[in-house]
Amino acid sequence: MSELQVRKVVAGYDGAPVLRGVSFTVPHGQLAAVLGPSGSGKSTLLRVIAGLNTPIEGAVVIDGRVLAGPRVNVPPERRRIGLVPQDAALFPHLDVLGNVGFGLPRSQRRGDKPRDLLEMVGMADFALRMPGELSGGQRHRVALARALATDPDLVLLDEPFSALDAALRADVRAQVRQVLRRAETTAVLVTHDQDEALSMADVVAVLDDGRLIQVGTPAEIYAKPASRWLAQFVGGALVMPGTWAEGAAAGAAGSVTCPLGAIPARLADGEIAREGEAVDLVLRPEQLAVDDLNSPPPGSVIAMVRNVAYFGHDAVVTLDLPGCEQPVEARVLGDHVWQLDSEVAVAVRSAGLAFARQPANV
Amino acid sequence: MTSVRTLMTGGKGFSFVPRRRARLRLGRAFLIASSIVAAAVAAIPLAYLVVRVVGSDPNLVTAALLRGRMVELAVNTVGLVIAVSITALVVGVAIAWLLTRTDLAGRKVWLVITALPLAVPSYVAAFGWIAVTPLRGFWGAFVVLTLCNVPFVTLPTIAALRLSNHANEDVARTLGRSRLRAFLEATWPQIRPAALAGVLLVALYVLAEFGTVALMRYQAFTWAIHTAYGSQFNPTLAAVMATVLAAMGIALVVAERRMRGAQARLGTTVVARAPVTPVPLGRHAWWVHGALGLLAMLGLAVPVGALARYIGSTTAASTSVRPGALVTDMISTVSIAGAGALFALALALPIGLVAARIRNRLSGVTESASYLGLALPGIVVGLSLVFFSLKVVPALYQSIWMLAFAYGVLFLPKAVGAVRASIEQVEPGLEDVARTLGSSPQRVWSRVTARIAWPGIGAGVLLVALTAMKELPATLLLRPTGTDTLATSLWRYTESSAYAAAAPYALMLIAVAIVPALLLTREVVAGKRSPEEAL
Numbered sequence: 001m002s003e004l005q006v007r008k009v010v011a012g013y014d015g016a017p018v019l020r021g022v023s024f025t026v027p028h029g030q031l032a033a034v035l036g037p038s039g040s041g042k043s044t045l046l047r048v049i050a051g052l053n054t055p056i057e058g059a060v061v062i063d064g065r066v067l068a069g070p071r072v073n074v075p076p077e078r079r080r081i082g083l084v085p086q087d088a089a090l091f092p093h094l095d096v097l098g099n100v101g102f103g104l105p106r107s108q109r110r111g112d113k114p115r116d117l118l119e120m121v122g123m124a125d126f127a128l129r130m131p132g133e134l135s136g137g138q139r140h141r142v143a144l145a146r147a148l149a150t151d152p153d154l155v156l157l158d159e160p161f162s163a164l165d166a167a168l169r170a171d172v173r174a175q176v177r178q179v180l181r182r183a184e185t186t187a188v189l190v191t192h193d194q195d196e197a198l199s200m201a202d203v204v205a206v207l208d209d210g211r212l213i214q215v216g217t218p219a220e221i222y223a224k225p226a227s228r229w230l231a232q233f234v235g236g237a238l239v240m241p242g243t244w245a246e247g248a249a250a251g252a253a254g255s256v257t258c259p260l261g262a263i264p265a266r267l268a269d270g271e272i273a274r275e276g277e278a279v280d281l282v283l284r285p286e287q288l289a290v291d292d293l294n295s296p297p298p299g300s301v302i303a304m305v306r307n308v309a310y311f312g313h314d315a316v317v318t319l320d321l322p323g324c325e326q327p328v329e330a331r332v333l334g335d336h337v338w339q340l341d342s343e344v345a346v347a348v349r350s351a352g353l354a355f356a357r358q359p360a361n362v
Numbered sequence: 363m364t365s366v367r368t369l370m371t372g373g374k375g376f377s378f379v380p381r382r383r384a385r386l387r388l389g390r391a392f393l394i395a396s397s398i399v400a401a402a403v404a405a406i407p408l409a410y411l412v413v414r415v416v417g418s419d420p421n422l423v424t425a426a427l428l429r430g431r432m433v434e435l436a437v438n439t440v441g442l443v444i445a446v447s448i449t450a451l452v453v454g455v456a457i458a459w460l461l462t463r464t465d466l467a468g469r470k471v472w473l474v475i476t477a478l479p480l481a482v483p484s485y486v487a488a489f490g491w492i493a494v495t496p497l498r499g500f501w502g503a504f505v506v507l508t509l510c511n512v513p514f515v516t517l518p519t520i521a522a523l524r525l526s527n528h529a530n531e532d533v534a535r536t537l538g539r540s541r542l543r544a545f546l547e548a549t550w551p552q553i554r555p556a557a558l559a560g561v562l563l564v565a566l567y568v569l570a571e572f573g574t575v576a577l578m579r580y581q582a583f584t585w586a587i588h589t590a591y592g593s594q595f596n597p598t599l600a601a602v603m604a605t606v607l608a609a610m611g612i613a614l615v616v617a618e619r620r621m622r623g624a625q626a627r628l629g630t631t632v633v634a635r636a637p638v639t640p641v642p643l644g645r646h647a648w649w650v651h652g653a654l655g656l657l658a659m660l661g662l663a664v665p666v667g668a669l670a671r672y673i674g675s676t677t678a679a680s681t682s683v684r685p686g687a688l689v690t691d692m693i694s695t696v697s698i699a700g701a702g703a704l705f706a707l708a709l710a711l712p713i714g715l716v717a718a719r720i721r722n723r724l725s726g727v728t729e730s731a732s733y734l735g736l737a738l739p740g741i742v743v744g745l746s747l748v749f750f751s752l753k754v755v756p757a758l759y760q761s762i763w764m765l766a767f768a769y770g771v772l773f774l775p776k777a778v779g780a781v782r783a784s785i786e787q788v789e790p791g792l793e794d795v796a797r798t799l800g801s802s803p804q805r806v807w808s809r810v811t812a813r814i815a816w817p818g819i820g821a822g823v824l825l826v827a828l829t830a831m832k833e834l835p836a837t838l839l840l841r842p843t844g845t846d847t848l849a850t851s852l853w854r855y856t857e858s859s860a861y862a863a864a865a866p867y868a869l870m871l872i873a874v875a876i877v878p879a880l881l882l883t884r885e886v887v888a889g890k891r892s893p894e895e896a897l
Binding site: 013047050051052053075076077079081082083085086087089090091093094102143146147149150152155156195330 | 449527529530532533534535536538539540541544547548551552639
């Protein structure tokens with residue numbers, strides 16, 4: 001069993017903290033994704049866990065063993081933590097087998113263990129190739145095998161797929177997830193790609209400006225974002241001003257009156273609003289239903305199609321709504337052809353999420 | 363295709379197309395032929411040296427080879443080469459690491475300071491040490507040559523470290539390596555070819571160094587050759603020793619070329635992405651500053667301090683220099699070095715063009731012929747050309763033309779490097795576009811290729827001239843009687859302990875060397891040039 005605990009970590013360079021008190025726990029065998037925009041401190045967090053950076057405050061604990069904390073700083077070579085860097089960072093002077101065996105005792109470096117691992121990542125036929133002869137995806141699989149070779153308690157993945165092209169990325173992600181699951185290794189993945197975080201992780205921790213905004217399962221993060229910023233950062237969202245009606249406490253059901261009509265909504269966690277107060281209504285693009293004028297969905301309003309981005313399986317339609325300054329985006333199935341500058345009927349399918357307006361925004 | 367062209371050229375295509383092809387082939391053949399001639403000319407010093415040894419009385423050659431002194435000289439020379447090389451390797455790699463991977467304050471300033479010894483020709487540094495310290499012999503030569511040569515390891519190693527992927531070191535740490543082991547196992551293999559190529563260059567320069575070992579009275583080959591020819595009047599002994607020295611130099615150059623090739627192959631496989639997280643030095647920082655400061659003191663402050671002391675002293679007025687002589691020497695130095703640079707350019711143009719544009723086995727051979735200039739110590743080229751001119755072209759013996767020829771051969775690798783790099787910087791795509799816009803190959807050359815390449819080639823020729831102005835051993839042997847250059851005058855005065863008279867010459871020589879040293883430090887560190895092309 002190996003459970004990672006990060007406790008109130010403060011870290012940074014030359015006294016300027018990049019992380020300002022970050023705490024979370026990753027249970028055994030799970031994959032946690034640390035999601036954040038660039039500059040949010042996620043790479044620093046990874047380096048602190050690996051022992052490559054010394055935290056100013058806080059602790060890193062695996063299974064009760066304190067790796068970093070007050071007067072404790074276990075050097076990276078004795079932490080039993082594997083690392084898969086951004087660009088795979090294979091040793092250019094060693095062949096694939098030599099790379100995988102790097103962390104093993106000398107006698108086992110070219111033995112069965114690295115070969116078994118290469119088998120597991122599907123690179124057994126490439127054992128004697130040099131890194132320069134591999135494609136990007138192959139390098140990442142070798143880097144993962146290398147990190148797993150020492151049976152680490154924890155594997156850290158630093159934006160491992162950002163260098164791959166989109167077509168390859170989905171494949172490599174799935175393979176990596178499968179290998180980690182089979183190895184039953186706890187892992188932390190750092191990424192700025194929300195698709196990657198949502199699709200791969202058991203737990204997602206969202207980091208912004210050195211603080212954790214929210215920790216939860218991918219579904220929780222998507223369905224109950226803790227802030228407007230987070231809603232827009234993960235999955236994209238349209239934010240619409242409106243007025244609140246009914247229930248005053250957080251989690252209460254009610255409705256918001258806005259340019260789309262009276263929309264059923266729920267107050268987000270920790271938010272308080274009284275009847276008639278200004279709120280922001282947050283809706284996901286797929287919560288909007290768009291249809292022809294001759295078969296309007298119930299409670300619909302009329303909007304103008306400004307742009308259509310077609311993806312095959314679905315499409316994103318950009319709409320001008322009456323009474324709404326910003327155009328809004330709706331994600332619809334790709335089975336309908338939308339004419340630019342034509343009028344369509346727009347309705348809301350399900351309850352939205354409401355955030356009380358901060359006084360500064362009023 | 364032909365019919366289309368016929369239409370477009372209004373019916374003249376039938377005769378036009380074949381003639382142009384023939385002309386192109388002719389131009390190519392002419393270019394290749396001239397590159398072969400240039401390579402042959404560059405090989406004259408080595409070839410004639412071999413001819414001279416083979417043509418000597420075999421008994422004399424055997425006697426020369428079997429003398430106990432030959433062993434002593436070989437041991438002395440190789441010992442000095444090894445001692446300086448190993449010290450330069452350790453110190454150079456350590457400095458390179460400190461300046462690229464740590465949070466040492468003022469790294470940019472330290473980079474310039476550690477490169478500054480390049481601006482002091484080693485025999486000028488030797489003059490400084492002799493003038494103010496009692497250091498002589500092996501330790502004298504060792505100290506001076508080490509201080510002057512460390513940058514040849516530091517600068518290319520910095521370039522390689524910046525290219526190397528530091529994430530490898532992080533991975534090695536997580537796989538159980540201490541910081542030192544991680545450096546040795548993950549980073550060192552990536553920078554090893556660059557560092558070792560730098561060390562081989564140091565070995566080559568120490569092997570060829572004449573001024574320092576002679577001033578320090580250290581019995582190495584170069585000084586022995588000079589005495590055997592100059593004061594013992596034993597040309598066969600000198601020729602045999604020069605051949606041995608040439609063989610050692612060629613072996614070192616071959617090894618150095620191999621290392622550079624290995625670095626080029628390594629460099630293409632990895633690209634470092636994330637910025638480096640510097641290693642905090644913490645409380646070690648103060649003694650690192652102290653050690654770097656001490657090296658700078660020894661490498662710069664001693665020679666420059668000696669200069670200042672003798673230039674400032676008026677008591678030595680009796681031996682001090684006459685300004686007229688200084689000006690005369692300056693003029694002859696500039697004109698001979700300029701002629702030598704033009705000679706080098708004439709040989710380098712065909713070789714560099716062929717190397718940049720026609721890549722085949724022949725271009726490899728002609729380009730390596732140019733590296734003879736790097737492999738052959740100045741004293742060897744000087745001696746061989748003395749023999750050559752006496753025997754083959756007596757009219758040119760002790761003329762400035764023979765001296766300019768020696769410079770041309772000695773600095774040919776730099777000139778070829780400049781020509782080749784400048785031509786390669788012109789993308790072939792540009793030439794293709796110019797052709798499709800209706801220019802003939804000759805017009806493309808004059809309107810596009812030469813137009814873009816000439817500033818680089820011109821700068822290269824200037825650098826060759828500046829480097830040639832510091833040349834000492836070949837100049838001593840080949841200069842016309844009564845003509846002196848800055849280097850030979852410094853040499854004469856220092857040998858007779860007239861330090862006050864020598865000081866202004868030392869100052870001039872540092873002034874000559876400082877510009878290329880600083881300019882090229884940047885290019886070597888950026889990985890744009892290899893150090894032997896630069897300095």
